[in-house]
Amino acid sequence: MTHRILVTGANGFVGKALLQLLEREHSSCEVFAFGHGGGQRDAIDVFDREAVDAAVLKVRPTALVHLAAIAAPSDARKAPRHAWNVNFTGTMNLAESVMHNAPEARFVYIGSSEAYGASFQGAADPVTESAPLQPMTVYGATKAAADLMIGQMAYDGLRAIRFRPFNHTGPGQSDAYVVPAFARQVAEIVFGKSEPIIRVGNLEAERDFLDVRDVVRAYASAAIADWDGKPDSVFNVASGHPRKIRHILDALITQSGIDIDVVADPARFRPNDIPVMCGDATNARDRLNWRPLVPFEQTIADVFGYWRRACSAG
The missing domain is CATH 3.90.25.10 (UDP-galactose 4-epimerase, domain 1)
Structure with a gap:
C-alpha cells in the first residue's frame, strides 16, 4: 500500500518538523503539504469549504494530519472569532470533506493539552485522557470543542485519531512561545x-515539555501504522515530568x-x-509504541544554538 499523506499547516513549526521526518524516515510515502499563504506549499484556507473539498479530491489521501490552527494562545486571545473560525469550523470542514470524499482515510486530529484546563487544578497525578475537558483559555476552548466534535464524528464513521500534545519546542519555533x-x-x-x-x-509555573522531533514521531506513526482506531482513539503526547x-x-x-x-x-x-500542567502518555506508549527519546537538555541546547x-x- 502506498501511503498518501495530506498535511495541513505544513508551513508551521510542527508541520515542517513532520515533513522532515516523513522525508527522512518514510520516503516511500507520498506527502502533500498544504500551508496557508502559498510560498513553497500549496495554499489552503481551511475556512473555505470549496478549497478544502478541492484539496481532498485532488490528493485522495490515505491519511490527513491536521495541524493548521491558530496555535499561539496569545493570538487566539487577541482574535477569538478568527481562532474559532480556523480551529473549530476549519476542522469541521476538513473532517466532513474526508468523510465524503476519502472515507477510508485516517483523520489525525492534533488537539492540545490546553483543552484540559481546570482539570489540572488540584490533580495529584499527571492527567490521563479520561480527564474532563474544562478549557480556561480561548485557544483551549477552540481545541476542546474541535476535539469533541471529531470524537463524535468517529461514531458516524470518521476514521479518527485524536492527539492532545503537551508543550513542545525545538529549533525554529517562534519566539511567541x-x-x-x-x-x-x-x-x-x-x-x-x-x-x-x-x-x-x-x-x-510547571509545564510538561517535549521535543518537537519526538512529537511528530507520534503523528507519523498514527498516519502510517497498520492500525485501526476506534472512536475512543485519543492520546496524550507527554513526558509525564x-x-x-x-x-x-x-x-x-x-x-x-x-x-x-x-x-x-x-x-x-x-x-x-495554571500552576502545573502534566500528562500521562501511557496510552500512547501501550497502543502506539511511542515514548519521548530526545533528552530535554539537548532540546534546550538546540533551541539556544538556533538563536x-x-x-x-x-
Whole structure:
C-alpha cells in the first residue's frame, strides 16, 4: 500500500518538523503539504469549504494530519472569532470533506493539552485522557470543542485519531512561545544587542515539555501504522515530568556563560495561569509504541544554538 499523506499547516513549526521526518524516515510515502499563504506549499484556507473539498479530491489521501490552527494562545486571545473560525469550523470542514470524499482515510486530529484546563487544578497525578475537558483559555476552548466534535464524528464513521500534545519546542519555533522567547533574549545579550536583563512573567509555573522531533514521531506513526482506531482513539503526547519555567531560563543563562539579571514584569503574567500542567502518555506508549527519546537538555541546547546562529547572522 502506498501511503498518501495530506498535511495541513505544513508551513508551521510542527508541520515542517513532520515533513522532515516523513522525508527522512518514510520516503516511500507520498506527502502533500498544504500551508496557508502559498510560498513553497500549496495554499489552503481551511475556512473555505470549496478549497478544502478541492484539496481532498485532488490528493485522495490515505491519511490527513491536521495541524493548521491558530496555535499561539496569545493570538487566539487577541482574535477569538478568527481562532474559532480556523480551529473549530476549519476542522469541521476538513473532517466532513474526508468523510465524503476519502472515507477510508485516517483523520489525525492534533488537539492540545490546553483543552484540559481546570482539570489540572488540584490533580495529584499527571492527567490521563479520561480527564474532563474544562478549557480556561480561548485557544483551549477552540481545541476542546474541535476535539469533541471529531470524537463524535468517529461514531458516524470518521476514521479518527485524536492527539492532545503537551508543550513542545525545538529549533525554529517562534519566539511567541516561552522557550524560544527566553533563548532569543539570552542570545541577543550574548551578542551585545541587549542589556543583560530579562523581564519575565510567572517563572513558578510547571509545564510538561517535549521535543518537537519526538512529537511528530507520534503523528507519523498514527498516519502510517497498520492500525485501526476506534472512536475512543485519543492520546496524550507527554513526558509525564513537569519542569519549572524558572529552571529552563536558568539552563539557558548557564549556557550563555554570562551574568544576566532576571526581573519580574507584572505585564507579562498570563490570566488564568495554571500552576502545573502534566500528562500521562501511557496510552500512547501501550497502543502506539511511542515514548519521548530526545533528552530535554539537548532540546534546550538546540533551541539556544538556533538563536545564537540567528543573532550572529544579524
